[in-house]
Amino acid sequence: MSEEKKENLTEEVKDEKDKKGFELDVKFEMHLDDANRVRVLSPGMMVLKRFLRNRLAIVGMVIIVAMFVFAFVGGALYPYSESKVFYKTEQVMKEFAGATVIDQFQFQTADGATLPSDINSKALIAASKKKYVFETRGGQMMGMSPAAEDSDVYLIYSLEPAQVFLKGNKEFDAAVEAGRADFEQDGKIYMFDGEDFKADVYEATELAVASKRSFTGYSKDTKFSYEFYRNALVAVATGATSFEADGTSYTVNDEGLVEANGEGYAVVSNMNFNAIDPGTFLDPTYKATALEAFEAQGNAGSFEYPDADGNMVEYKFEVKTGQYTIKKYQETRLIDIYSAPSKAHPVGTDANGMDLLARLMYGGRISLLIGFVVVFIEVFIGMVIGGVAGFFGGWVDNLLMRLVDVVYCIPAMPLYLILGSIMDYYQASPRARIYLLCVVMAVIGWVGIARIVRGQILSLREQEFMVAAEALGISTYRRIFKHLIPNVIPQLIVFASMGLGEVILSEASLSFLGLGIKYPAASWGSIINAVNDSYVMTNYLFVWLPAGTFILLTVLAFNFIGDGLRDAFDPKMKR
Numbered sequence: 001m002s003e004e005k006k007e008n009l010t011e012e013v014k015d016e017k018d019k020k021g022f023e024l025d026v027k028f029e030m031h032l033d034d035a036n037r038v039r040v041l042s043p044g045m046m047v048l049k050r051f052l053r054n055r056l057a058i059v060g061m062v063i064i065v066a067m068f069v070f071a072f073v074g075g076a077l078y079p080y081s082e083s084k085v086f087y088k089t090e091q092v093m094k095e096f097a098g099a100t101v102i103d104q105f106q107f108q109t110a111d112g113a114t115l116p117s118d119i120n121s122k123a124l125i126a127a128s129k130k131k132y133v134f135e136t137r138g139g140q141m142m143g144m145s146p147a148a149e150d151s152d153v154y155l156i157y158s159l160e161p162a163q164v165f166l167k168g169n170k171e172f173d174a175a176v177e178a179g180r181a182d183f184e185q186d187g188k189i190y191m192f193d194g195e196d197f198k199a200d201v202y203e204a205t206e207l208a209v210a211s212k213r214s215f216t217g218y219s220k221d222t223k224f225s226y227e228f229y230r231n232a233l234v235a236v237a238t239g240a241t242s243f244e245a246d247g248t249s250y251t252v253n254d255e256g257l258v259e260a261n262g263e264g265y266a267v268v269s270n271m272n273f274n275a276i277d278p279g280t281f282l283d284p285t286y287k288a289t290a291l292e293a294f295e296a297q298g299n300a301g302s303f304e305y306p307d308a309d310g311n312m313v314e315y316k317f318e319v320k321t322g323q324y325t326i327k328k329y330q331e332t333r334l335i336d337i338y339s340a341p342s343k344a345h346p347v348g349t350d351a352n353g354m355d356l357l358a359r360l361m362y363g364g365r366i367s368l369l370i371g372f373v374v375v376f377i378e379v380f381i382g383m384v385i386g387g388v389a390g391f392f393g394g395w396v397d398n399l400l401m402r403l404v405d406v407v408y409c410i411p412a413m414p415l416y417l418i419l420g421s422i423m424d425y426y427q428a429s430p431r432a433r434i435y436l437l438c439v440v441m442a443v444i445g446w447v448g449i450a451r452i453v454r455g456q457i458l459s460l461r462e463q464e465f466m467v468a469a470e471a472l473g474i475s476t477y478r479r480i481f482k483h484l485i486p487n488v489i490p491q492l493i494v495f496a497s498m499g500l501g502e503v504i505l506s507e508a509s510l511s512f513l514g515l516g517i518k519y520p521a522a523s524w525g526s527i528i529n530a531v532n533d534s535y536v537m538t539n540y541l542f543v544w545l546p547a548g549t550f551i552l553l554t555v556l557a558f559n560f561i562g563d564g565l566r567d568a569f570d571p572k573m574k575r
Helices: 003-020 043-053 055-077 119-129 170-178 226-238 284-297 356-392 394-409 412-425 430-445 447-460 464-471 476-512 524-532 534-539 541-569
Strands: 087-101 106-109 133-135 141-146 154-161 182-185 188-193 200-211 214-217 242-245 248-252 257-260 263-269 271-275 300-306 312-320 323-335
Touching (some): 043 541, 055 356, 087 284, 087 312, 141 188, 141 200, 214 271, 214 284, 284 312, 356 394, 412 430, 464 476, 524 541
Antiparallel strands (some): 087 271, 106 200, 141 154, 154 200, 188 200, 257 263
């Protein structure tokens, strides 16, 4: 019956009383089928109603739902993965080529000829001592003859003992007088070791030409024959202006420019140029320009040279430990590290060139997953241990509580450090680290729940409903897990909801210290690990501030939910 009808009926009764002078008792009866009867809420609905009245708890629920949507739905829709590396293209001053003065012999061998492995060192010693007949490590007799006096060009010979009468030999005498160790007779080259007619004589077979010069063709496809090498080097050494090779006449000037038919063909130089990129061809004109800059500017400077399109390009050079390093600005593909927030990357990129928004999403999955898995394991272990200890009491209770005390005494941080070192040593995968981290945190954290469950069951097991359950012959398992544990569920829910924030905070701390989730996997804690670098912390706030904010909001939200559940289950605790 509605309030309006009740008031109208009451007024009619009062009017009737005034008229007839007697009292009339009015009784308002309610029936089960009365649509206006008062509805009584169930205990669960009362808890929900009280929870929904808590504004902070609702705010916490909204934040947690938003975090789950962001981490799981957002990660599924976002086009980038947590480990995708992004690159950018920039003009960077990089090494382009190197140049060094040739101080070792360069050997050009005749077709089909081979030289001993120690020929370089033996030839350097022979040239410095001017003892041009020598024996190699393998016992082979070798000789070298300078192309001209004080020249660094030598013809290399393989020697075989020969019988030649030297006394009164005009060619031999002329060679000794000229300070040479070779002479030509009857169209053959002979070399001797000694200064009189008793010298050992060898017949010489030409194998190679050695010099401290390099050749560069005007075309990268130019191939030089041994005859060209030999005759060009001899011409340079003797100061000749022309020579012939392979049926072609060539001219050569004092600067080492070799021309064929009036066109540049090659350049002979005492410096060796090498491009950093093996596919880059350094033509003679480029080398000549560089050599002019070296001579004019000394140990450091720059020069310009046109590229393939005719655009002038600046090259810079410097000398380090006797070697010229040539650099220029080159288009380089770099990892896009610490890129500021943009349309392509709304939160920017990290130190590894990975999209931070994607890592925040996938990191949120791991952080939230670890929190719920750890709390579930803690609640399960604590519920079983605490339930058994509280129900049986006696020696069982003492034994299990001593186990709780032992676990309480385990120092968590040193244990994490040891396990982190072990996983690093065995190079555990990111997935294995996640599983192991969940197990270790749960094994250490269940003791608080076990004590709460034990204390509640100690008070509940003596109540009437438990006495009745025992009288009915209900098994011990059903009495513990069907009658006692359900009465502890409200406290477990409150403890678990507040413990979720603590677990997420612990995981973030361990990942920040490098003991938790490792690259390339991401968690919010490993993302804020970037603040280990003070420069990053002060100049790239977008790298670590979003992850720190997410940790703060998530932990705060779980605390709000825990407080709301506590007040909803036990309104007296609100005061």
